[in-house]
Amino acid sequence: MKIGELAKRSGLTAHTIRYYERIGLLPYADRDRSSRRDYDASILVWIEFLGRLKTTGMPIRDMLLYAELRERGSGSEAERRALLERHRESVRAHVDELNACLLVLDTKIGGYAETEQRMKDYDATLPERRRKPVGARSPRTG
Amino acid sequence: MKIGELAKRSGLTAHTIRYYERIGLLPYADRDRSSRRDYDASILVWIEFLGRLKTTGMPIRDMLLYAELRERGSGSEAERRALLERHRESVRAHVDELNACLLVLDTKIGGYAETEQRMKDYDATLPERRRKPVGARSPRTG
DNA sequence: TCTTGACTTAGAGTGCGCTCGAACTCGTAG
DNA sequence: CTACGAGTTCGAGCGCACTCTAAGTCAAGA
Numbered sequence: 001m002k003i004g005e006l007a008k009r010s011g012l013t014a015h016t017i018r019y020y021e022r023i024g025l026l027p028y029a030d031r032d033r034s035s036r037r038d039y040d041a042s043i044l045v046w047i048e049f050l051g052r053l054k055t056t057g058m059p060i061r062d063m064l065l066y067a068e069l070r071e072r073g074s075g076s077e078a079e080r081r082a083l084l085e086r087h088r089e090s091v092r093a094h095v096d097e098l099n100a101c102l103l104v105l106d107t108k109i110g111g112y113a114e115t116e117q118r119m120k121d122y123d124a125t126l127p128e129r130r131r132k133p134v135g136a137r138s139p140r141t142g
Numbered sequence: 143m144k145i146g147e148l149a150k151r152s153g154l155t156a157h158t159i160r161y162y163e164r165i166g167l168l169p170y171a172d173r174d175r176s177s178r179r180d181y182d183a184s185i186l187v188w189i190e191f192l193g194r195l196k197t198t199g200m201p202i203r204d205m206l207l208y209a210e211l212r213e214r215g216s217g218s219e220a221e222r223r224a225l226l227e228r229h230r231e232s233v234r235a236h237v238d239e240l241n242a243c244l245l246v247l248d249t250k251i252g253g254y255a256e257t258e259q260r261m262k263d264y265d266a267t268l269p270e271r272r273r274k275p276v277g278a279r280s281p282r283t284g
Numbered sequence: 285t286c287t288t289g290a291c292t293t294a295g296a297g298t299g300c301g302c303t304c305g306a307a308c309t310c311g312t313a314g
Numbered sequence: 315c316t317a318c319g320a321g322t323t324c325g326a327g328c329g330c331a332c333t334c335t336a337a338g339t340c341a342a343g344a
Contacts, residue, residue: 056243077261105198
């Protein structure tokens with residue numbers, strides 16, 4: 001598989017694939033006789049996993065550490081596991097934080113909903129000709 | 143409250159507070175006669191909310207939009223609400239994604255745990271003098 | 285009076301993670 | 315044979331969100 005094909009399949013751009021190789025996130029790819037990169041489909045599994053690490057907010061320098069342990073092969077399993085366990089904890093903590101923020105967001109949005117309801121109720125008390133044309137005021141919810 | 147005090151209380155640095163004012167995330171602060179910023183404690187509520195937006199991954203340009211609607215005061219509630227609702231959906235989606243990644247991480251970590259167990263089992267079959275000193279090999283889990 | 289330290293401004297610099305441009309080489313289709 | 319498109323390398327540039335520096339001002343305490 002050439003880099004363009006890998007780009008399509010992985011969702012990365014060819015530029016990014018080369019960049020990842022340059023910094024060591026992807027192993028140095030075999031080249032054909034005209035020095036084009038030629039990939040085995042198995043690289044997709046690794047790229048997908050990198051994507052998970054990225055999605056969960058792992059900085060590249062840590063992915064790099066993991067990638068290096070992986071390149072080193074056997075003997076690095078305990079370290080790799082420890083790295084992933086630490087990361088898992090930080091992701092869990094972040095999820096908890098996000099859920100807490102979601103509650104705040106719900107409350108805030110709920111406040112706007114009330115404001116809008118009060119606006120409608122108020123409008124309904126006005127004689128037909130005096131109703132608000134577009135926006136209205138009401139207790140500042142922030 | 144002077145900027146140093148606000149920095150302490152908000153967790154931002156004075157530099158960041160000035161930066162936020164500069165770009166419009168914080169309202170232009172009143173100055174004393176020697177042009178030092180003098181804050182009312184109420185600003186803390188806004189800074190805290192900005193922090194939630196930031197934690198949940200809202201880019202500054204969107205916070206800015208929200209801040210502008212807020213400055214505009216009444217008449218912008220519906221827009222503010224819509225903005226927060228859109229953001230809430232994206233946060234929820236991200237949380238789902240993170241949870242999916244956590245499952246993958248669990249599986250991966252489980253794989254290393256198995257590997258380590260196999261290593262221990264194998265070591266236990268060796269005569270005392272031949273046991274591994276530190277790390278060992280085994281099926282590549284990636 | 286002098287010093288200290290918290291403040292002011294404008295603007296430059298940083299770290300991250302890409303993203304792009306320039307100039308070049310190949311292999312293949314017309 | 316030539317044109318094209320997909321690839322190559324190297325290095326510069328970008329967008330984001332700060333972060334820091336330099337040079338100056340000011341109020342209060344020793």
